[in-house]
Amino acid sequence: MQKDSKIFVAGHRGLVGSAITRKLQMDGFTNLILKGREELDLRDQAAVEDFFMKERPEFVFLAAAKVGGIMANNTYRADFIYENLQIQNNIIHSSYKSGVRKLLFLGSSCIYPREAPQPMKEDSLLTSPLEYTNEPYAIAKIAGIKMCESYNIQYGTDYIAVMPTNLYGPNDNYNLENSHVLPALIRKMHLGKLIMEGNMAGVREDLHKRPIGSVDLSVNDAQLHAQFERFGIYTQSAEVEIKLWGSGTPLREFLHSDDLAEAVLFVMNNISFADIVKERGLKEIRNTHLNIGSGVDLPIAELAKKVKEIVGFKGQISWDSSKPDGTYRKLMDVGGLAALGWKARITLDDGIRMVYNQYCS
Ligand SMILES: NC(=O)C1=CN([C@@H]2O[C@H](COP(=O)(O)OP(=O)(O)OC[C@H]3O[C@@H](n4cnc5c(N)ncnc54)[C@H](OP(=O)(O)O)[C@@H]3O)[C@@H](O)[C@H]2O)C=CC1
Numbered sequence: 001m002q003k004d005s006k007i008f009v010a011g012h013r014g015l016v017g018s019a020i021t022r023k024l025q026m027d028g029f030t031n032l033i034l035k036g037r038e039e040l041d042l043r044d045q046a047a048v049e050d051f052f053m054k055e056r057p058e059f060v061f062l063a064a065a066k067v068g069g070i071m072a073n074n075t076y077r078a079d080f081i082y083e084n085l086q087i088q089n090n091i092i093h094s095s096y097k098s099g100v101r102k103l104l105f106l107g108s109s110c111i112y113p114r115e116a117p118q119p120m121k122e123d124s125l126l127t128s129p130l131e132y133t134n135e136p137y138a139i140a141k142i143a144g145i146k147m148c149e150s151y152n153i154q155y156g157t158d159y160i161a162v163m164p165t166n167l168y169g170p171n172d173n174y175n176l177e178n179s180h181v182l183p184a185l186i187r188k189m190h191l192g193k194l195i196m197e198g199n200m201a202g203v204r205e206d207l208h209k210r211p212i213g214s215v216d217l218s219v220n221d222a223q224l225h226a227q228f229e230r231f232g233i234y235t236q237s238a239e240v241e242i243k244l245w246g247s248g249t250p251l252r253e254f255l256h257s258d259d260l261a262e263a264v265l266f267v268m269n270n271i272s273f274a275d276i277v278k279e280r281g282l283k284e285i286r287n288t289h290l291n292i293g294s295g296v297d298l299p300i301a302e303l304a305k306k307v308k309e310i311v312g313f314k315g316q317i318s319w320d321s322s323k324p325d326g327t328y329r330k331l332m333d334v335g336g337l338a339a340l341g342w343k344a345r346i347t348l349d350d351g352i353r354m355v356y357n358q359y360c361s
């Protein structure tokens, strides 16, 4: 990419899209196309085609998607498969038709089988059944990988699919109804801390700043407390109890979105589809996607301890076995990208401190 190349970041307000946009701007890229959902609904095929034909971006970062934590994936199964297939089909096909020079598609570690050998290598794809709770989302992401690969093979395009591990960072989704685990833990423990300090003004301020649709703020403090129970925050005694989901035993790997953005730009600038095929010596061209992760995982119960300490929550943590655990372990094998020259830099402890400071500011 040249500093004045025309670059479209799809999903630029999200966790990943905003990190990519920040990094592009910091690195001096000046010709970015950024369109909000209200201007361009990426599910709309005609509108997307029209946009690509008019704007003719040279490079595309496909970071727009329907995204959410384990419960959102499991509940809104139709939305997750439909919206993701629609967005990625529209963008990838329009990129081909309008002559985009290079495209980077964001998938996810959930594309791998539930029982994949650990750490998970790129060639574990489609070797056994997927995790049930996010199967529709994973199928859409696998279709995205195959779209990129197939267009590259048939039409000679240069579309690369990257599969990040669980991410966190600025502009994360802190809505307790559909968030991922790390932002959920930060928010639950922050609210728990404020309640234990008797700081109900702080609690109300938090909910004004980041509204949760189902929480009614027009009620008194006792009624507000009662509404928190649906998020597992119990306030009957002086010591607040937070019930987290599942057993706490599943392991997860986390990567800060600034690290991800660095990796994504590294790939866009330095690696082509042809390089991947050559480097892997592929006879049949498949599994050409690239894992992106930190290479380190930890049990959710340990993550909860870290967040508890950093936030300064002094109450109790317990576990709600009626909520799903999901995949037991999904550690990425990050050897492929390391061999090509990229490694994560932000440690989980530093990353959590950074995002908690941002959350409070
Ligand atoms: N978060 C994570 O832990 C992980 C994310 N990923 C992948 O990274 C990518 C980005 O995820 P993330 O940043 O977390 O998600 P976010 O939900 O934070 O951001 C998604 C972005 O997509 C936009 N978008 C969604 N639907 C449409 C639409 N119909 N039209 C236009 N824009 C739309 C949203 O716009 P608006 O702001 O208007 O809602 C938002 O800007 C996804 O492909 C995801 O699968 C992969 C692994 C882990």
Ligand SMILES: C[C@H]1O[C@H](OP(=O)(O)OP(=O)(O)OC[C@H]2O[C@@H](n3cnc4c(=O)[nH]c(N)nc43)[C@H](O)[C@@H]2O)[C@@H](O)[C@@H](O)C1=O
Binding pocket: 068, 069, 070, 071, 073, 108, 109, 110, 134, 137, 138, 165, 166, 167, 178, 179, 180, 181, 182, 184, 185, 244, 245, 246, 247, 250, 252, 300, 323, 324, 325, 326, 327
């Ligand atoms: C990125 C990734 O994200 C999702 O997969 P996931 O990793 O299972 O998602 P998660 O972050 O929601 O949970 C991780 C673990 O944490 C536990 N957990 C405890 N307490 C809370 C809690 O309060 N909220 C949430 N969300 N989880 C909790 C939870 O039970 C699980 O064991 C998919 O969308 C998938 O498709 C995908 O790509």
